[in-house]
Amino acid sequence: xxxxxxxxxLTGATGFLGHYMLAELLAxxxxxxxxxxxxxxxxxxxxxxxxxxxxGLNLPSxxxxxxxxxxxxALPDSxxxxxxxxxDLILHAAGNTxxxxxxxxxxxxxxxxxxxxxxxxxxxxxxxxFVFVSTAYVCGEQVGHQLEVFRPTIPQLRNDYExxxxxxxxxxxxxxQRSGMATICRPSILFGDSRTGRASAMKGLYLVAKATExxxxxxxxxxxxxxHHISLRILGRSDATCxxxxxxxxxxxxxxxxxxxxxxxxxxxxxxxxPPTHQEVKGWLEDYFDIAGGRFSDATWPLTDxxxxxxxxxxxxxxxxxxFRDGLTFESQCxxxxxxxxxxxxxxxxARCLKYAQATHWCRTPSGxxxxxxxxxxxxxxxxxEHFLPEAVPRSVVxxxxxxxxxxxxxxxxxxxxSWISRFDRGRLEETNAVPTTLKPEFEYRLSxxxxxxxxxxxxxxxxxxxxxxxxxxxxxERALKxxxxxxxxxxxxxxxxxxxxxxxxxxxVAC
Amino acid sequence: MLIETAIIEENVRIQGxxxxxxxxxxxxNEHTEGTALIAGPxxxxxxDMRNNIVSSLFKALASCGAVTLAFNYGGVGASEGGPADxxxxxxxxxxxGTFDEEDDWAxxxxxxxxxxxxxxxxxxxxLGYSFGCWTTVKNLRDSCAKAIILISPNPKQHTFEQLSNCxxxxxVIHSENDFTCNxxxxxxxxxxxxxxxxxxxxxxxxxxxxxxxxxxxxxxxxFLQLNHVLETEKHDHNH
Ligand SMILES: NC(=O)c1ccc[n+]([C@@H]2O[C@H](COP(=O)([O-])OP(=O)(O)OC[C@H]3O[C@@H](n4cnc5c(N)ncnc54)[C@H](OP(=O)(O)O)[C@@H]3O)[C@@H](O)[C@H]2O)c1
Numbered sequence: 001x002x003x004x005x006x007x008x009x010l011t012g013a014t015g016f017l018g019h020y021m022l023a024e025l026l027a028x029x030x031x032x033x034x035x036x037x038x039x040x041x042x043x044x045x046x047x048x049x050x051x052x053x054x055x056g057l058n059l060p061s062x063x064x065x066x067x068x069x070x071x072x073x074a075l076p077d078s079x080x081x082x083x084x085x086x087x088d089l090i091l092h093a094a095g096n097t098x099x100x101x102x103x104x105x106x107x108x109x110x111x112x113x114x115x116x117x118x119x120x121x122x123x124x125x126x127x128x129x130f131v132f133v134s135t136a137y138v139c140g141e142q143v144g145h146q147l148e149v150f151r152p153t154i155p156q157l158r159n160d161y162e163x164x165x166x167x168x169x170x171x172x173x174x175x176x177q178r179s180g181m182a183t184i185c186r187p188s189i190l191f192g193d194s195r196t197g198r199a200s201a202m203k204g205l206y207l208v209a210k211a212t213e214x215x216x217x218x219x220x221x222x223x224x225x226x227x228h229h230i231s232l233r234i235l236g237r238s239d240a241t242c243x244x245x246x247x248x249x250x251x252x253x254x255x256x257x258x259x260x261x262x263x264x265x266x267x268x269x270x271x272x273x274x275p276p277t278h279q280e281v282k283g284w285l286e287d288y289f290d291i292a293g294g295r296f297s298d299a300t301w302p303l304t305d306x307x308x309x310x311x312x313x314x315x316x317x318x319x320x321x322x323x324f325r326d327g328l329t330f331e332s333q334c335x336x337x338x339x340x341x342x343x344x345x346x347x348x349x350x351a352r353c354l355k356y357a358q359a360t361h362w363c364r365t366p367s368g369x370x371x372x373x374x375x376x377x378x379x380x381x382x383x384x385x386e387h388f389l390p391e392a393v394p395r396s397v398v399x400x401x402x403x404x405x406x407x408x409x410x411x412x413x414x415x416x417x418x419s420w421i422s423r424f425d426r427g428r429l430e431e432t433n434a435v436p437t438t439l440k441p442e443f444e445y446r447l448s449x450x451x452x453x454x455x456x457x458x459x460x461x462x463x464x465x466x467x468x469x470x471x472x473x474x475x476x477x478e479r480a481l482k483x484x485x486x487x488x489x490x491x492x493x494x495x496x497x498x499x500x501x502x503x504x505x506x507x508x509x510v511a512c
Numbered sequence: 513m514l515i516e517t518a519i520i521e522e523n524v525r526i527q528g529x530x531x532x533x534x535x536x537x538x539x540x541n542e543h544t545e546g547t548a549l550i551a552g553p554x555x556x557x558x559x560d561m562r563n564n565i566v567s568s569l570f571k572a573l574a575s576c577g578a579v580t581l582a583f584n585y586g587g588v589g590a591s592e593g594g595p596a597d598x599x600x601x602x603x604x605x606x607x608x609g610t611f612d613e614e615d616d617w618a619x620x621x622x623x624x625x626x627x628x629x630x631x632x633x634x635x636x637x638x639l640g641y642s643f644g645c646w647t648t649v650k651n652l653r654d655s656c657a658k659a660i661i662l663i664s665p666n667p668k669q670h671t672f673e674q675l676s677n678c679x680x681x682x683x684v685i686h687s688e689n690d691f692t693c694n695x696x697x698x699x700x701x702x703x704x705x706x707x708x709x710x711x712x713x714x715x716x717x718x719x720x721x722x723x724x725x726x727x728x729x730x731x732x733x734x735f736l737q738l739n740h741v742l743e744t745e746k747h748d749h750n751h
Binding site for chain 2: 221397400401402403404427463464466467468476477478481482483484485486489
């Protein structure tokens with residue numbers, strides 16, 4: 001490349017892959033990047049500053065130096081042609097990684113409509129090259145050796161995410177036929193940084209690791225089962241492989257492919273030429289968590305006769321289904337450049353990633369960045385479950401109930417309702433997600449919005465709402481009932497006067 | 513023909529072992545006939561004297577003439593005491609479903625029996641619901657009970673050996689769908705205990721008998737009437 005400034009428009013910069021790619025692009029002194037950040041830009045840029053800071057880059061200085069410029073917008077609706085005019089290349093890494101459509105329009109909205117919008121803008125602005133980050137799994141259910149070609153017929157795909165990525169590839173490939181040079185990069189499953197173990201998102205194989213941790217924790221306390229002989233069926237084949245790639249390597253490959261001049265449209269697999277087998281991954285997890293006993297099984301999902309340990313392992317959903325695949329290999333030119341014998345992921349780099357994951361509590365967002373929007377006039381259950389609980393529970397008596405490990409669903413009925421699932425691990429509230437989520441609840445409380453307002457304000461004890469009112473408990477009712485006094489103590493410590501108080505003091509999680 | 517009998521309710525204080533407990537006493541304003549004590553569910557599992565089953569029985573028994581006492585275990589409502597290290601106890605309870613301090617709640621039931629005896633010196637009808645079955649049976653030895661009624665006992669969790677110390681007629685009521693102990697386990701245990709005994713399985717109900725309070729109460733009153741413990745026919749228990 002020459003020393004002339006080369007301008008890249010990057011989407012998805014705040015993502016796991018995106019910020020690593022931004023760092024790789026900026027490692028080339030003549031490259032300048034315009035990054036698309038979603039509103040509110042103050043929050044997105046604060047996040048990007050933190051992410052880049054963690055890998056040694058200073059965003060404010062890069063902006064002052066003119067190496068990075070921020071463009072506010074979102075896909076598919078708010079991208080203006082002026083935002084991208086004059087760039088040499090668009091590197092489109094923004095994506096929605098939700099596997100199953102959930103009524104919000106995702107993942108199609110971002111992945112298909114979003115890609116179409118940016119391609120249209122690119123065509124009208126006359127951008128010569130478009131690099132699209134797809135996924136190696138657009139091959140769907142196919143087995144055998146996958147070539148680095150665009151496949152014009154849609155294969156049998158496993159989920160809405162893969163479907164949306166294949167559709168997006170089709171749009172990108174068509175654009176390449178008409179408007180410019182299209183490059184499709186297809187990474188396999190992204191894992192932590194091979195040097196430090198760092199990751200900013202814990203999806204994919206991390207879910208399998210997280211499920212193993214849940215099981216290992218339970219074994220710490222189990223008197224019934226020896227931790228080295230756990231009765232657990234792992235759905236998959238032991239000799240099949242798990243194609244994971246380290247994030248730093250994947251980001252570098254994509255950046256290099258993008259910055260390399262192209263003479264024609266092309267497809268690149270960013271895949272591991274020597275991926276670990278499922279058996280190897282199992283061994284690494286067992287070594288790390290000091291458990292053993294699981295065996296690979298061809299049982300079908302869902303397990304109707306799951307034992308207690310299987311219930312625990314699969315409490316995050318069928319984590320193996322989407323990541324453990326049989327009989328797939330990938331052609332990959334960039335992988336072919338690896339020195340012989342060098343493995344992208346081995347037992348020690350895997351363990352480093354797990355160590356990082358545990359140290360960061362599986363990437364919980366630092367509390368300073370939490371987006372707390374207390375409702376202005378009425379009590380907002382979303383705010384309560386998604387923002388207030390994560391702030392208040394760690395400071396409450398619940399955090400001292402060290403044996404409390406449970407996955408709990410709260411369903412609020414009525415017009416301002418919704419459903420959320422919290423995962424507690426040894427008293428720690430690890431996560432609370434709106435349904436749908438991969439978390440599988442052990443029990444559920446279902447109550448009306450009006451009852452919720454009274455319960456959180458401590459005007460009605462939860463047990464009264466249940467015994468004398470209309471609230472219901474489902475699933476493991478015994479555990480649901482056992483949790484009621486724990487919730488009761490929490491409510492006494494952190495009452496929230498929903499209707500009379502606009503909750504302003506609760507911004508910081510302080511009880512009103 | 514059932515006739516409603518007005519009852520009087522009083523808040524009472526019960527001297528427990530090193531703690532005062534709160535209770536509720538109810539009795540008809542005319543003729544009284546015997547006494548009854550109701551021990552409620554586990555304090556950590558919704559157990560207070562306002563529980564749906566406890567309060568339904570409380571009113572029905574009083575309107576049938578029994579001087580009836582319900583109470584809150586230590587640490588519940590205005591009763592003093594309760595586990596000192598709450599998070600540690602709760603942790604233990606979450607893990608194993610039981611903890612050492614539960615014995616104090618059995619002692620509370622014993623204290624309530626003594627107080628009731630002091631107020632009205634007649635052999636009591638002893639009623640326990642869920643965890644209250646265990647606290648009741650633990651105190652049977654000195655009770656001179658006239659009848660024993662156990663609702664939703666959990667023989668998987670608790671032992672009821674002391675039942676053999678008492679010859680009073682026994683009624684066991686259980687639900688068809690109890691998450692703490694299934695029907696066959698309850699029947700197996702019931703077969704193993706001493707006579708005289710009666711077992712009633714209430715259809716379409718679960719451990720909490722929500723919406724089935726009236727059937728539970730009806731079953732109790734019929735049993736007491738058949739065993740000539742209480743004369744219930746002239747009273748209305750439909751509260
Ligand atoms: N993770 C994997 O294992 C994996 C494997 C293969 C391929 N991929 C592909 O790699 C790409 C990056 O994945 P990732 O794991 O880094 O995802 P990620 O961490 O979830 O990041 C997604 C990025 O896209 C942005 N984004 C999402 N929806 C958007 C919209 N509607 N408009 C504008 N920006 C939007 C996000 O912005 P906010 O920060 O504002 O949310 C974020 O910067 C995706 O295209 C994905 O399909 C990922």
